[in-house]
Amino acid sequence: MKNKIIKYIKTSFTMLVNSSRMKSIQFVITASFMLVTILAMLFVGITLYNKVSNLAEQNATIHTRQIIDQVNTNLDYYLRGMMEISNYLNGIIYYNEDISNKKLTEQMNVILNSRKDIITLAVFSNEGELVAGVPSYKIKDNVNITEQDWFKAPLEEPSALFFSSPHVQNIFEGQHSWVVSLSREITFNRGEKKVQGVLLLDMNFSAIDQLCKKVKLGKKGYIYIIDSKGNIVYHPQQQLINVGLKRENIDDVLDHVFGRYFDNYNGERRLITIETVNHSRWRIVGIAYVDEITAIKEDIGSYARWILVFGVLFVILISALISAKISQPIKRLERSMKMVEQGRFDINIDIKGEAEVAQLSRTFNLMVTRIRNLMDQIVLEQEAKRISELNALQAQINPHFLYNTLDSIVWMAESGKFQDVITMVTALARLFRISISKGRNVITVREEIEHARNYLIIQKIRYKNKFKFEIEVQEDVLHCKTLKLILQPIIENAIYHGIEYMVDEGLIRISAKIVDEKLLYEVSDNGLGMTTETLNNLLVREYNSQGSSGVGVKNVHERIQLYYGKEYGLQIESELEEGTNVKIWLPIVKDENPEDIKNEKRNKTV
Numbered sequence: 001m002k003n004k005i006i007k008y009i010k011t012s013f014t015m016l017v018n019s020s021r022m023k024s025i026q027f028v029i030t031a032s033f034m035l036v037t038i039l040a041m042l043f044v045g046i047t048l049y050n051k052v053s054n055l056a057e058q059n060a061t062i063h064t065r066q067i068i069d070q071v072n073t074n075l076d077y078y079l080r081g082m083m084e085i086s087n088y089l090n091g092i093i094y095y096n097e098d099i100s101n102k103k104l105t106e107q108m109n110v111i112l113n114s115r116k117d118i119i120t121l122a123v124f125s126n127e128g129e130l131v132a133g134v135p136s137y138k139i140k141d142n143v144n145i146t147e148q149d150w151f152k153a154p155l156e157e158p159s160a161l162f163f164s165s166p167h168v169q170n171i172f173e174g175q176h177s178w179v180v181s182l183s184r185e186i187t188f189n190r191g192e193k194k195v196q197g198v199l200l201l202d203m204n205f206s207a208i209d210q211l212c213k214k215v216k217l218g219k220k221g222y223i224y225i226i227d228s229k230g231n232i233v234y235h236p237q238q239q240l241i242n243v244g245l246k247r248e249n250i251d252d253v254l255d256h257v258f259g260r261y262f263d264n265y266n267g268e269r270r271l272i273t274i275e276t277v278n279h280s281r282w283r284i285v286g287i288a289y290v291d292e293i294t295a296i297k298e299d300i301g302s303y304a305r306w307i308l309v310f311g312v313l314f315v316i317l318i319s320a321l322i323s324a325k326i327s328q329p330i331k332r333l334e335r336s337m338k339m340v341e342q343g344r345f346d347i348n349i350d351i352k353g354e355a356e357v358a359q360l361s362r363t364f365n366l367m368v369t370r371i372r373n374l375m376d377q378i379v380l381e382q383e384a385k386r387i388s389e390l391n392a393l394q395a396q397i398n399p400h401f402l403y404n405t406l407d408s409i410v411w412m413a414e415s416g417k418f419q420d421v422i423t424m425v426t427a428l429a430r431l432f433r434i435s436i437s438k439g440r441n442v443i444t445v446r447e448e449i450e451h452a453r454n455y456l457i458i459q460k461i462r463y464k465n466k467f468k469f470e471i472e473v474q475e476d477v478l479h480c481k482t483l484k485l486i487l488q489p490i491i492e493n494a495i496y497h498g499i500e501y502m503v504d505e506g507l508i509r510i511s512a513k514i515v516d517e518k519l520l521y522e523v524s525d526n527g528l529g530m531t532t533e534t535l536n537n538l539l540v541r542e543y544n545s546q547g548s549s550g551v552g553v554k555n556v557h558e559r560i561q562l563y564y565g566k567e568y569g570l571q572i573e574s575e576l577e578e579g580t581n582v583k584i585w586l587p588i589v590k591d592e593n594p595e596d597i598k599n600e601k602r603n604k605t606v
Helices: 002-022 025-095 102-114 149-156 205-212 238-242 250-254 290-326 328-341 355-395 399-414 418-439 445-462 488-499 532-537 553-564 594-605
Strands: 118-125 130-134 178-190 193-204 222-226 232-234 259-265 268-276 283-289 442-444 467-473 481-483 506-515 518-525 569-575 579-586
Touching (some): 025 118, 025 178, 025 205, 025 222, 025 268, 025 283, 025 290, 102 118, 118 178, 149 178, 149 193, 178 205, 193 205, 205 222, 205 232, 222 250, 232 238, 250 283, 268 290, 283 290, 328 355, 399 418, 399 445, 445 467, 445 481, 445 488, 445 506, 481 553, 488 506, 488 518, 488 553, 488 579, 553 569
Antiparallel strands (some): 118 130, 118 193, 178 193, 222 232, 222 283, 259 268, 268 283, 442 481, 506 518
């Protein structure tokens, strides 16, 4: 009957508390408002992120195209200027009475002096003879003009202008400039005959280099130029290209006159943009790295995440303030319930607020009154019953331990190990004498340590020295009073659950000392340890192995708290493969009996 009453009290109180928590107005308002707002923020944020990211990628692509178009425009403007000079000279030469006219040379000198980027102006006959030129350099003896690409190409296509790849000027003595040659087929008067020839204009390559080298497509991107045959006209890393340390996918570029595509180079994805220069048929190739383009998307994503975080925090704050204001009457009732849950049964809350809250308050007051009356009736008899159960459990001697110890004694006697027999029998006798203690529940620390020592001696012999133990006790605590049989269950737990299945030798350390004006027993081992789940349940659920004394770890904890109060008891620390450390906290008692302390606490409670 009493158990049913206690069960009814616990069930009723738990349902009341849970109902107030599960149906909390503040929780419903806060959660609903947060959920709707966060979902809306996520939808808008993701939509805006995708839109802005796509726009950023498109803008990066457009920006790359604009830069290449600008380079194309500048390069086209520069080459067109050279073509106009070539056309101008062609007209002068064609209408000049004789190619050897000094007036032609003067005009060529004027052009050369006005354009610092022009290295050479020269006219050759179709047989490779230099007929006019400025400056007047002598052709090298070992140079065959008719074999030069710039010479053969215009003769093969008389209507076209030919732009060569960058090269060192190698036809004149004393000249080693890096140039791009513009050549074309011309007809000039030589005496009374019309002669076919080639007009050569050598441009300083540094002018083209200046137009291109400052162009950057991001931190790693760049541009380069190739001619119609795939020869590189300009590259910012020309030296690496020349020695073979860098290469470009020229074949893929030649398949595109203009446009863009993606490729992979050395594990990096690149955006290739191609533009063809008018007249010269050169291709400007822009290299932009995709990771730099997408870096903008990552920045946008990071910014959006921060906005979402601060938005969520703001929503939580606002919703918490609103819901707290609405749910304040219920929160007052909940706080009163928690006080009762903690053991205060003198609570009588004011009946006010909405109708539902007022009705709940009246029910709560009625329940607390009933609980208080029932507790007054059963607290003394329940505590007495619990003390009787713990004392009976404490007095038990596990038969398995006794049988196993006697079997070990018989086996050692048969094996002739008489000294071990004497040691074990002596330890067993002392163990029993202290366990009985003339019916006393309280003994000295000296006796409790002696009891633990004898138990360890027996177990060490039984386990064939599988472990060793160390005991360290302050002299000041030997005469202090303590509950008996509180160390043995802890040591049993260390042996059965920590050391028994170890491969290496185990070690159990026991100490007793005064810490912070309390008596502290400490039992540590280097055994297998235990999981977090087992550790959390150790003082809630009994974990006795076969062969233990029945006085489990949980029982020791309850006995200590029952006699001395909730501020004392066991504190356990353990990690797998690291061992276990158990601290047992007791008050310092020298002249006063713990029974008196327990009775005094019980009287105060009642």
